[in-house]
Amino acid sequence: MATANKKQHGLTKMEIARFKRELEQKRDEVLMGEKVMRMDLQTSQEDLMDEADLASSDIDQSMRMRLGNREFLLLKKVEQALARVEEGTYGECQSCGADIGMKRLEARQTAELCIACKEEEERKENLSVHGRKPKSLGQTLGAKLSLG
Ligand SMILES: [Zn+2]
Numbered sequence: 001m002a003t004a005n006k007k008q009h010g011l012t013k014m015e016i017a018r019f020k021r022e023l024e025q026k027r028d029e030v031l032m033g034e035k036v037m038r039m040d041l042q043t044s045q046e047d048l049m050d051e052a053d054l055a056s057s058d059i060d061q062s063m064r065m066r067l068g069n070r071e072f073l074l075l076k077k078v079e080q081a082l083a084r085v086e087e088g089t090y091g092e093c094q095s096c097g098a099d100i101g102m103k104r105l106e107a108r109q110t111a112e113l114c115i116a117c118k119e120e121e122e123r124k125e126n127l128s129v130h131g132r133k134p135k136s137l138g139q140t141l142g143a144k145l146s147l148g
Contacts, residue, residue, distance in 0.1 A: 005031070009091030010099040019109050020085045026077045030071060077110040084112070093117055 008016065084090040091100050100114050109111035113121060 008088065011091045011101060015102065016085060016090055019090065019105060020082065022081050022109050023078050025083070027082070030075045030078065045055075056068065074110075077112075080112065081110045119120070 006013070011019070018033075028134040040077050083088065084092075091105060092098075093100055094112045096114060098114045104111050104115060111118070
């Protein structure tokens with residue numbers, strides 16, 4: 001009991017336990033096929049990166065169009081996150097090993113990269129994904145910084 005306050009990747013055991021519960025809940029919701037639409041809209045804001053500046057109706061439309069695939073990906077991410085909880089690596093950046101940080105995990109329990117690595121990944125995705133509207137760099141950076 002004396003070690004209860006010991007932190008792992010910036011998270012206490014209680015915090016990790018809470019994330020685990022939330023992840024399990026999320027997984028169950030996906031598997032049951034209920035509330036997926038709403039959940040997806042909530043959890044994928046970061047996946048969508050800087051698309052937040054688009055009209056919400058546009059987001060809604062594109063979400064519906066790729067829901068099938070996204071639902072699958074979400075489930076996979078949730079399961080991977082749960083596996084990391086079991087391994088004791090939850091909260092650790094899978095790329096550089098840094099702490100992902102409480103704030104970021106609160107916003108997105110399935111986060112597997114720290115904000116710096118995530119930005120790097122998104123930059124690469126932006127270069128490789130066609131059909132995205134080019135965004136102003138200043139706006140993008142501003143949005144990222146506000147994420148903490
Ligand atoms: Zn990292």
